[in-house]
Amino acid sequence: MKNARIIILILFVISNLRLLSNVLITSDTIKVDSTHVKYFYNNFNNYTLGNIEEIDTTTLLTSYYSPLDKKFSLYQTLSNSGLANKKLTLSYPFTTGLNPMIKAFSSNIRTKDNILFPIIHQPFSEIKYMMGGNKEQHLEILFSREFIPNLFVTLNYDIDFSPGIYKRTKTHNSFFDGNIRYNTKNNRYGITGYYFLNKLDLQENGGIVNDSIFNNNIETDRSIIDVNLNNATNLIKVSGFGINQYFNILSPNKKTKEDTTTIYKNRKIDIGRINYAFNYQSNHAVYQDEDPISIFYHNYDKVLDSTHTFDSVYFHTIENELYWNTLGYKKYNNDIPFYLSFGIKHSFTYHAGFRDYNTNEWFNKQRLSNLSANADIIINLFKSTRISGNSEIITNGYHAGDFVINGQWKQFLGTYKKNIGALTFNVNLNRQSADWFEEYYYSNNFRWDNNFDPTTTLILQGSYELPFLTIGIKNTTINNYIYFGTNVKPEQHSGALNISSLYSTFDVKINKFEFVGFASLQTTDNNDIIHIPNFQAKAKFAYNITLVKNISMMQPSIIINYFTEYYADAYMPALRTFYLQNDTKVGNFPYIDLCVTFKIKRANIFVQYTNMYSLTKDYRYYTTPHYPMRDSRFCLGVNWRLYK
Numbered sequence: 001m002k003n004a005r006i007i008i009l010i011l012f013v014i015s016n017l018r019l020l021s022n023v024l025i026t027s028d029t030i031k032v033d034s035t036h037v038k039y040f041y042n043n044f045n046n047y048t049l050g051n052i053e054e055i056d057t058t059t060l061l062t063s064y065y066s067p068l069d070k071k072f073s074l075y076q077t078l079s080n081s082g083l084a085n086k087k088l089t090l091s092y093p094f095t096t097g098l099n100p101m102i103k104a105f106s107s108n109i110r111t112k113d114n115i116l117f118p119i120i121h122q123p124f125s126e127i128k129y130m131m132g133g134n135k136e137q138h139l140e141i142l143f144s145r146e147f148i149p150n151l152f153v154t155l156n157y158d159i160d161f162s163p164g165i166y167k168r169t170k171t172h173n174s175f176f177d178g179n180i181r182y183n184t185k186n187n188r189y190g191i192t193g194y195y196f197l198n199k200l201d202l203q204e205n206g207g208i209v210n211d212s213i214f215n216n217n218i219e220t221d222r223s224i225i226d227v228n229l230n231n232a233t234n235l236i237k238v239s240g241f242g243i244n245q246y247f248n249i250l251s252p253n254k255k256t257k258e259d260t261t262t263i264y265k266n267r268k269i270d271i272g273r274i275n276y277a278f279n280y281q282s283n284h285a286v287y288q289d290e291d292p293i294s295i296f297y298h299n300y301d302k303v304l305d306s307t308h309t310f311d312s313v314y315f316h317t318i319e320n321e322l323y324w325n326t327l328g329y330k331k332y333n334n335d336i337p338f339y340l341s342f343g344i345k346h347s348f349t350y351h352a353g354f355r356d357y358n359t360n361e362w363f364n365k366q367r368l369s370n371l372s373a374n375a376d377i378i379i380n381l382f383k384s385t386r387i388s389g390n391s392e393i394i395t396n397g398y399h400a401g402d403f404v405i406n407g408q409w410k411q412f413l414g415t416y417k418k419n420i421g422a423l424t425f426n427v428n429l430n431r432q433s434a435d436w437f438e439e440y441y442y443s444n445n446f447r448w449d450n451n452f453d454p455t456t457t458l459i460l461q462g463s464y465e466l467p468f469l470t471i472g473i474k475n476t477t478i479n480n481y482i483y484f485g486t487n488v489k490p491e492q493h494s495g496a497l498n499i500s501s502l503y504s505t506f507d508v509k510i511n512k513f514e515f516v517g518f519a520s521l522q523t524t525d526n527n528d529i530i531h532i533p534n535f536q537a538k539a540k541f542a543y544n545i546t547l548v549k550n551i552s553m554m555q556p557s558i559i560i561n562y563f564t565e566y567y568a569d570a571y572m573p574a575l576r577t578f579y580l581q582n583d584t585k586v587g588n589f590p591y592i593d594l595c596v597t598f599k600i601k602r603a604n605i606f607v608q609y610t611n612m613y614s615l616t617k618d619y620r621y622y623t624t625p626h627y628p629m630r631d632s633r634f635c636l637g638v639n640w641r642l643y644k
Contacts, residue, residue: 037124039116043244044183044190045275048327049339049378052119055126062604062639063559063595065130065138067107072505072518074536074561075107076568076578078627080164081136082108082171083202084571086578086624088536088563089522090476090499096392096402097370098349098436100283100315102236102576108173109198109238112279115177117192118144118154122643130637136162138637151182165222165630168205168230174198186252187329193243200236204287204573205229206296207626211584214628215619222631231290232309232573240281242319248273248328270328275343276321283315287443287574297445297574300488304357304444311443311574314352321345323374339378346371349398354442364442370397386410399433402454421466428459438482438490445574452492455480470505483529484579488572491529498525499532514542529580533587536563552600561591570625584625589613591621591629604639 037055040047064070066081076086084104101109118124123145130138137160144154158175176197183190206228213219213226249271289309297303323343330336346369353365374392381387386408393403407427414420434452441448456479463472476499485491501522508515517539524530542557565588569578592612598605613621614632621629 038119040119041116042113043192043275043277044181044246045325045327045341047117047119048331050331053116055118062597063557063593063606063608063635063637065128065140065637071107072538074538074563076571076623077629078169078571078624079166079205079630080169080171081162082160082173082200083169084573084576084578086569088533089501089520090524090530090532095432096372096394096404097347097399098315098317098368100281100313100317100349100436101238102283102285104571104576104578105200105236108200109236110175110177110196111238111281112194112196112240112242115179115194115196116154116156117179117181118152120144120146120152125642126640127642128637128639130635132162132635133633134163134165136635150185152180154179164203166205166208166225166628167223167227168203168232170203172201188248188252189246191243191245193241195241196239198236198238200234202234202236204232204234206232206573207571207624208628211626217617217619222628228296228626229289229291229294229573233288234573234576235284235286235288236576237284238282240279242277242279244275244277246273246275246327250328252329270326270330272324272326272328275323275325277319279317279319279321281315281317283313283317285313285576287311287576289444289574292444300445301447309444309574310355312352312355313437316350318348319345325376337380339376341374341376343374344371345374345392351436357444364440368398368436370394370399384412386412401431402433403429403431405429419467421464424461424463424465424472426459426461428457428461430457431455432457434482434490434492441575443574446488448489450490450492452482452490453480455482468506468508472503474501474503475499481529484572484575484577485529486580486582488575488577488579493526493529497530499523499530512544514540514544516540531567531569531580533563533566537561547598552598555597555599557595557597559593559595562589563587568622568624571627578624581625586620586622586625589618589621602641602643606635606637606639608635608637609633610635 038052039055040052046052068075068077068085074088076088078084085107086104101111124142125144126140126142128138128140130136138158139160140156140158142154142156144152146152155178156176158173160171160173163170174197177194179192179194181190181192208214209226209228214222219225287309288311292303292309293306321343322345323341325341326339348367348369351364351366351368353362355361356363372392372394374390376390377388379387388410389405389407391403391405394400405428409425411423412419413422431454433454434450439450439452458477459474461472461474463470478497478499479495481493481497482490483493499522501520503518503520505518506515517537519535519537519539521535522532523534524532538559538561540557540559542555545554545556547553565585567580567582567584568586570581570584571578590613593608593610594612595606595608609632611621611629611632619628623629
């Protein structure tokens with residue numbers, strides 16, 4: 001990891017020396033937000049299909065250095081950044097086969113599915129740095145350029161370090177990824193490759209012992225408040241590499257100009273492309289505690305080793321996928337009436353087993369594999385209607401019979417010149433066997449062996465979408481729901497559960513004012529096993545002030561997070577999971593941040609004051625029971641983009 005850090009820094013400095021000097025010494029004015037860097041995820045097919053996003057170049061989201069802040073969601077968090085988290089909405093993953101990811105840390109971990117491939121025509125680099133109280137630091141470096149024609153290299157390095165203000169809450173998380181993409185001049189062949197490494201090094205304190213110490217502000221020095229665990233740590237490593245290739249079956253049409261320059265034209269008739277993908281991923285998690293007989297564990301299974309807890313989970317997964325689709329040389333858009341894809345995927349997972357605390361040997365080593373078939377379709381009708389769908393079914397092997405089916409109908413309203421939005425209808429049907437973790441587990445303090453029925457989920461969703469506003473309704477029906485009960489063990493509810501929600505997202509600009517955020521109303525027919533707040537909202541209000549035209553500006557803003565009171569799930573560090581509790585309610589307070597951002601040419605500088613609500617002396621700002629949020633503090637940061 002140290003070597004990767006050095007390599008990135010060297011490449012960053014060398015490639016941007018000239019660019020940096022231009023920014024510092026030239027007197028030429030540069031338009032604010034003059035660059036638009038677009039990117040796609042995972043493979044070339046997303047690029048060809050037009051699944052492209054754009055790196056935000058405005059000041060509005062500059063202060064969002066945390067991965068959780070960048071999303072239209074609110075999260076349960078613990079007493080420091082980088083620790084476990086959980087959405088305040090019921091988030092049910094649509095996966096097939098074995099999923100070794102640790103759900104409570106999935107937002108902190110990047111995998112092949114969220115590695116970005118920039119679409120650039122000039123060298124581009126970006127550096128982000130934030131520092132806060134008590135030596136908190138966040139650093140992110142992105143470097144991307146075209147080294148030779150059609151060969152693009154991107155390196156990305158993130159590091160988050162935060163000692164925390166409570167005992168045993170220090171986090172030291174790092175992420176690195178490097179990727180390449182290449183396509184031939186005639187675009188017949190293309191390849192993407194990647195490597196990523198996540199490392200989360202976390203202290204765990206199990207929450208504070210006595211909430212009243214915080215609630216009544218009896219002890220203002222948070223670092224001496226007693227906590228439940230004084231010797232516990234979690235170490236999580238997730239790494240992987242892979243390639244994705246395509247080959248267009250037919251050669252491109254050619255046309256020769258008088259100057260002998262050869263240009264390639266799109267074919268009128270195409271028979272698509274063949275794709276092959278290889279992916280490898282390693283998941284490793286270790287929980288240690290030098291005090292396994294702590295009273296914190298007394299209500300659970302009998303401790304096996306009273307001197308030391310060392311619980312390790314280790315997975316290796318290899319995937320091979322071969323598929324055909326109708327994509328060829330033409331970039332997909334609404335003028336193309338039809339898209340189709342068929343493929344097969346083989347997955348193999350090796351589990352290293354559990355340590356036997358009596359013999360110190362490893363047992364229950366497993367080799368699990370499955371074969372699945374998948375298909376995707378997109379149909380465009382009359383340039384105003386898009387019907388799309390995708391599906392995957394495991395035909396044999398581990399979790400055979402599991403499937404995912406997604407469908408969408410999108411109806412554009414109005415005309416090209418007079419756009420009045422779009423209506424979108426989604427249906428998602430999923431059959432999913434219990435996670436490996438939910439079925440069987442063996443550790444120093446927790447053990448179970450379950451045989452759960454598969455869970456089926458049906459989601460119906462409709463929304464009205466405008467460029468600046470989305471309003472939608474959603475209903476989720478779950479049969480045989482699996483959850484972690486109050487005994488911190490997996491349980492299954494026999495029967496159906498319903499969760500309904502009304503939501504809205506907005507991104508509005510009126511003259512110099514900007515408003516971005518979301519709001520959600522949600523309810524369930526079973527509050528005993530599904531705990532969610534009835535209302536939640538997040539909004540940022542900003543005002544833009546021009547200081548020097550085309551050179552600098554200032555943007556004061558206020559960020560407000562709010563959710564109604566409810567029985568939020570508790571957290572168990574030894575299992576890295578959230579579970580039901582019915583003793584403590586949290587919520588019904590506004591979490592308010594003030595921020596001032598300055599944009600000077602290509603640099604964004606911000607000063608932020610977080611959690612202003614703490615100034616009211618109303619000490620109930622929890623999102624997770626027994627884990628108070630941090631008191632108000634200042635943060636300072638810079639975001640600097642370098643390009644020609």
